[in-house]
Amino acid sequence: MRLLVWLPLLVLALPFTSFLLLAVVAPLRRRGRAAGGVGIATIAAALGAALLIWREGFRHTATWAWLPGDGGPMATVGMLVDPLTNAMLVLVTLVSLLVQVYSLAYLHDEPAPSLGRYYTYQSLFAFSMLGLVLAPGFLQMFVFWELVGLCSYLLIGYWYERPAAARAAVKAFWITKLGDLGFVIGIVMLWAATGTFEFEALFARAQEHALAIPALGTIMFLVYLGAVGKSAQFPLHVWLPDAMEGPTPVSALIHAATMVTAGVYMVTRAQPLFALVPEVLALIGWVGAFTALLAATMACVENDIKRVLAYSTVSQLGYMMAAAGAGAADAGFFHLLTHGLFKALLFLGAGAVIHAVGSNDIFRMGGLFRAMPQTGLVFLVGTLALAGVPPLTGFFSKEAVLGGVWEARMTWPFLMLAVTAFLTAFYMFRVVFTVFFGDARGESHAHEPAWAMRGPLWLLAGLTVVLGLRFAAGGGAHHGPTWLAPLSVALALAGIVLAWAMYQRGALDPRRVAAAFPLSVLDALARRRYGLDALYGGVYRGVVLAFSRLIGWIDRYLVDGMLNVVSAWTLRGGDMLRGIQSGVPQDYVYGVAFGVLLLFVWARLWMR
Amino acid sequence: MSLISYLTLAALVFAIGLFGVLTRRNAIGILLGIELMLNAVNINLVAFARFHGDVAGLVFTLFTIAITVAEVAVGLALVIVIFRVRRTVDADRLDLLRG
Numbered sequence: 001m002r003l004l005v006w007l008p009l010l011v012l013a014l015p016f017t018s019f020l021l022l023a024v025v026a027p028l029r030r031r032g033r034a035a036g037g038v039g040i041a042t043i044a045a046a047l048g049a050a051l052l053i054w055r056e057g058f059r060h061t062a063t064w065a066w067l068p069g070d071g072g073p074m075a076t077v078g079m080l081v082d083p084l085t086n087a088m089l090v091l092v093t094l095v096s097l098l099v100q101v102y103s104l105a106y107l108h109d110e111p112a113p114s115l116g117r118y119y120t121y122q123s124l125f126a127f128s129m130l131g132l133v134l135a136p137g138f139l140q141m142f143v144f145w146e147l148v149g150l151c152s153y154l155l156i157g158y159w160y161e162r163p164a165a166a167r168a169a170v171k172a173f174w175i176t177k178l179g180d181l182g183f184v185i186g187i188v189m190l191w192a193a194t195g196t197f198e199f200e201a202l203f204a205r206a207q208e209h210a211l212a213i214p215a216l217g218t219i220m221f222l223v224y225l226g227a228v229g230k231s232a233q234f235p236l237h238v239w240l241p242d243a244m245e246g247p248t249p250v251s252a253l254i255h256a257a258t259m260v261t262a263g264v265y266m267v268t269r270a271q272p273l274f275a276l277v278p279e280v281l282a283l284i285g286w287v288g289a290f291t292a293l294l295a296a297t298m299a300c301v302e303n304d305i306k307r308v309l310a311y312s313t314v315s316q317l318g319y320m321m322a323a324a325g326a327g328a329a330d331a332g333f334f335h336l337l338t339h340g341l342f343k344a345l346l347f348l349g350a351g352a353v354i355h356a357v358g359s360n361d362i363f364r365m366g367g368l369f370r371a372m373p374q375t376g377l378v379f380l381v382g383t384l385a386l387a388g389v390p391p392l393t394g395f396f397s398k399e400a401v402l403g404g405v406w407e408a409r410m411t412w413p414f415l416m417l418a419v420t421a422f423l424t425a426f427y428m429f430r431v432v433f434t435v436f437f438g439d440a441r442g443e444s445h446a447h448e449p450a451w452a453m454r455g456p457l458w459l460l461a462g463l464t465v466v467l468g469l470r471f472a473a474g475g476g477a478h479h480g481p482t483w484l485a486p487l488s489v490a491l492a493l494a495g496i497v498l499a500w501a502m503y504q505r506g507a508l509d510p511r512r513v514a515a516a517f518p519l520s521v522l523d524a525l526a527r528r529r530y531g532l533d534a535l536y537g538g539v540y541r542g543v544v545l546a547f548s549r550l551i552g553w554i555d556r557y558l559v560d561g562m563l564n565v566v567s568a569w570t571l572r573g574g575d576m577l578r579g580i581q582s583g584v585p586q587d588y589v590y591g592v593a594f595g596v597l598l599l600f601v602w603a604r605l606w607m608r
Numbered sequence: 609m610s611l612i613s614y615l616t617l618a619a620l621v622f623a624i625g626l627f628g629v630l631t632r633r634n635a636i637g638i639l640l641g642i643e644l645m646l647n648a649v650n651i652n653l654v655a656f657a658r659f660h661g662d663v664a665g666l667v668f669t670l671f672t673i674a675i676t677v678a679e680v681a682v683g684l685a686l687v688i689v690i691f692r693v694r695r696t697v698d699a700d701r702l703d704l705l706r707g
Contacts (some may be wrong), residue, residue, distance in 0.1 A: 584700055593630070
C-alpha cells in the first residue's frame with residue numbers, strides 16, 4: 001500500500017524519462033523506430049501503473065511546497081488522485097499507447113530523424129497531459145495546460161515544411177492563448193481573494209459557504225474562458241478543424257481524446273466552485289449546446305473526412321460542456337471518457353482510409369468496405385457509438401447528458417442538443433455511406449493496413465462494444481424521463497435513414513435538398529463557417545498586424561533613430577579628435593611643455 | 609656667486625635643451641637636447657647641495673649621471689636600429705603612431 005502512493009508519480013515520470021532520453025540522446029532520436037520503441041515501452045509501463053491505480057480505486061493527495069512565501073508556501077505542486085483522475089489516467093495512457101503503436105505503421109515513410117522528433121513530442125505530450133490530470137491546484141494545472149498547448153502546436157506543425165500546417169499550428173496556438181489569458185487572470189484573481197491555488201482547500205471553503213467573494217462570478221467566467229479556448233467552444237472553436245493539418249494519429253490523440261477534453265476536465269474538476277455561480281454555469285450550458293449545434297451543421301457540409309470528425313469533436317465537446325453547465329458534470333465526464341475511446345477509433349479508422357486512398361476528400365473515396373472490411377467494420381462501430389445507437393457506449397453517455405440537461409430545466413439547450421443528436425447520426429452516416437459503400441471512385445488499390453494499425457482499431461472497437469454491453473447489463477445510469485431513451489434512439493435512426501436516403505439510395509438529391517429555401521441559407525452559411533474564420537482573419541490583419549506595424553515603425557525610426565544619432569555623433573567626435581594624434585614625438589612634447597606652462601599659470605593665478 | 613646665477617644658468621641650459629628637442633628633426637639631435645635638459649637638472653642639484661650644505665644633492669647627481677649614460681646608450685642603440693630598418697632618423701617621418 002505504501003508503494004502505491006508513488007504509483008501516480010511513476011505514471012508521470014515514465015513518459016518524462018522517455019522525453020528526456022529522446023531529447024538529450026540525439027543518436028537514439030535519429031534512429032526513428034528505436035525512439036518509437038522507447039516511447040511505446042514507457043507509455044505501456046505507464047498504462048500498467050494507471051490500470052493498477054484504477055483497479056485499486058486509489059485516493060491520495062500529496063503536495064509539496066513550491067514557491068516560498070511569508071507564512072507558508074505561495075503555491076504547491078503535487079498530485080490529486082481520485083476516481084476522476086484514475087479514469088483520466090487510464091484514458092490518456094491507453095489512447096497514447098495505441099496512437100504511438102499505430103503511428104509506427106502510419107508514419108513508416110517518414111525519415112528516421114523526423115520520426116524520432118515525433119516520438120519525442122509524443123512523450124512530452126503524454127507527460128504534460130498526465131501532469132494536468134494529476135494537478136492538485138490551479139497553478140500546476142495551468143503550467144501543464146500550457147505544456148499540452150505547446151505539444152499541440154508542435155505536433156500540428158509536425159510537417160512544418162507545409163505552409164498550411166505551419167499556419168494551422170500558429171492559429172491553434174494563438175486562439176487557445178486567447179482563452180488562456182482569461183484562465184491565468186482568473187486563477188490569479190482567485191488566489192488574490194483566497195490565498196490558495198489548491199482545489200481541496202477551495203472546495204472545503206466552498207462547502208462551508210466561506211467563499212463569499214464578490215467577484216467570484218467574474219473569476220469563474222475568466223477561468224471558464226480557458227476551457228473555451230482549449231475545448232474549442234464557440235466562438236474560439238475555429239482552430240480545431242484547422243488543426244487537422246497534423247498527422248492523423250495526433251488528431252486522434254490530442255484533438256479528439258485528450259487535450260481538447262482538458263477544458264471539460266477542468267470544469268468538472270472545479271465543479272464545486274462553478275456551482276457557486278449559477279449564472280456562469282448557465283452560460284456554460286448555453287454556449288456548450290450552441291457549439292454542439294453549430295459544429296454539427298458545419299460537419300454536414302464538410303467534404304474532408306478529418307474535418308468532419310473535427311467538427312464532430314467540437315460538437316461532442318459542446319455536449320460535455322452543456323452537461324457540466326447543467327450541473328451534471330458526471331454525465332459530461334462520462335461522455336468525455338466514452339467519446340475519447342470511440343472518437344480516437346474514428347480518427348484512427350479515418351487515418352487507415354486516408355493511408356489507403358491518399359486523399360482526405362470523402363467524394364474521392366467509395367466502396368471501400370470491400371477492399372478493407374476490417375477497417376470498415378470498426379469504423380462502423382465507432383460511427384454507431386457516436387450516433388448514439390444502443391448498446392454501444394455513446395448511447396449511454398449521450399442519454400446521460402441529455403437527461404442531465406433536461407432535469408436542469410434548460411429546455412432550449414436540450415432542444416439544440418436533440419437536433420444535434422439527429423445531425424450527428426446524419427453526418428456520420430453520410431461519411432460512412434460515401435466512403436465505405438456505394439460505387440468505387442478513383443483508382444482502387446486500397447488494402448487493409450498493417451497490424452500495428454489494425455490492432456489499436458480492434459482494441460478500441462472492442463472496448464466500445466464491451467463497455468457498452470456492460471453498461472447495458474448494469475441497466476445504464478437512468479437519468480431523466482422515461483421517454484428520453486426512445487427519443488434519442490429515434491433521433492439517431494432518423495439521421496441514419498436520412499443519410500441512407502440521400503447518399504446511398506439516391507432517393508433525395510443532396511444538391512436539391514441543400515437548395516430548398518430555409519436550408520439553402522443555412523447551407524451557404526455553414527459552408528462559409530458562419531464567417532467566423534473570415535472575421536478572425538480580418539481582425540488579425542486589421543488590428544494585430546496594423547498595431548504591429550505601428551510598433552515596428554516606432555522601433556525602427558524612433559528608438560533605433562535615437563541610438564543611430566548618438567552613435568553617429570560618437571563617430572564624428574572620434575574622427576575630429578583623431579587629428580590631434582600626429583604620431584610625431586615632438587608634437588607630444590609640445591603638448592607636455594604647453595601643459596606644464598598652463599599648470600604654472602594656473603598655480604600663479606588661483607593657488608595663492 | 610649667488611644661488612640665483614647658478615639657477616639662471618641651469619634654466620638657460622634647460623631652455624636650450626627643450627628648444628633642441630622641439631625643433632631638431634634628427635633623432636640624434638633630440639637625444640642631445642634631452643642630455644642638455646638632464647644636465648641642467650644636475651646643475652640645479654649640485655647648486656642646491658652647495659648652498660644648503662647637504663650632500664644628498666651630490667649623491668643624486670651621481671645617480672643621474674650614471675642613469676643618463678645608460679639612457680643615451682639605449683637611445684643611441686634604438687636610433688641605430690631604426691636607421692637600419694627605416695633608412696632615416698628624421699623624426700617627422702617616424703610617425704607610425706599617427707591616429
